[in-house]
Amino acid sequence: MRIPILKLHNYLLVSIQIDLDDQTAIDFQEDLLSKIHKSGATGVVIDLTSVDIIDSFIAKVLGDVVSMSDLMGAKVVLTGIQPAVAMTLIDLGIHLQNVPTALDLEQGLIKLRQELEE
Amino acid sequence: MITKSSVQINKEWDIVGARQMGRELAKDLGFGTVDQARIATAISELARNIYLYAKKGKIAYETVEKMNQKGLKIIASDQGPGINDLSKVMEDGFSTSGGLGAGLPGVKRLMDYFDVVSEPGKGTTITTIKWVR
Numbered sequence: 469m470r471i472p473i474l475k476l477h478n479y480l481l482v483s484i485q486i487d488l489d490d491q492t493a494i495d496f497q498e499d500l501l502s503k504i505h506k507s508g509a510t511g512v513v514i515d516l517t518s519v520d521i522i523d524s525f526i527a528k529v530l531g532d533v534v535s536m537s538d539l540m541g542a543k544v545v546l547t548g549i550q551p552a553v554a555m556t557l558i559d560l561g562i563h564l565q566n567v568p569t570a571l572d573l574e575q576g577l578i579k580l581r582q583e584l585e586e
Numbered sequence: 587m588i589t590k591s592s593v594q595i596n597k598e599w600d601i602v603g604a605r606q607m608g609r610e611l612a613k614d615l616g617f618g619t620v621d622q623a624r625i626a627t628a629i630s631e632l633a634r635n636i637y638l639y640a641k642k643g644k645i646a647y648e649t650v651e652k653m654n655q656k657g658l659k660i661i662a663s664d665q666g667p668g669i670n671d672l673s674k675v676m677e678d679g680f681s682t683s684g685g686l687g688a689g690l691p692g693v694k695r696l697m698d699y700f701d702v703v704s705e706p707g708k709g710t711t712i713t714t715i716k717w718v719r
Binding site for chain 1: 598599601602605606609619620622623624626627630631634678689691692695696
């Protein structure tokens, strides 16, 4: 399964709406990086509103994709992390420090604009 | 009434199957959304450990009851290499797989009861329980 990545001006928008298995998560990582490369996008919002489980593996993939995109010159913001997911991640001992987050897609886009100083 | 069921872990996608099944059972038992997420995440970690270290094994589910309290027992078992140093794997941040998995301390924090029995060369059985609040 492939997660759709939409382009909007110089941003990429992703809404993850499936229960992520490991392979889909890894494919998504590759797809996003190649899409950043091809499109020259400067900002990415990954919306997690519909995700009700983030385990340590998915958290690592998401954290890595933020760092990888950063290396390529694109800022990534994760949005819409559910209360239950936030509580579970902290229980697991995963803090996702240095990962920019925002409440929802709208706030995420505002945050990107600020970070990119547009 | 006690219900028992299980999911075999043989391939990577079984991790998703095991946690979805756990979530369904937790929902049916009356767990709230946060505890459903905790249980499903704990199962995901346990199933991934099986897949990574033992290649195959089983996640078993059992409803339990004590003094009018209902709970869900999750038993993760495999006949894999076992754990050589149990005290070490219970340390936060310890990993033999190069950073994958938050490990057993994370699972212990997500659940109410946690027990691990392991014999090197023979396998590992991890038993956890979450009680409905």
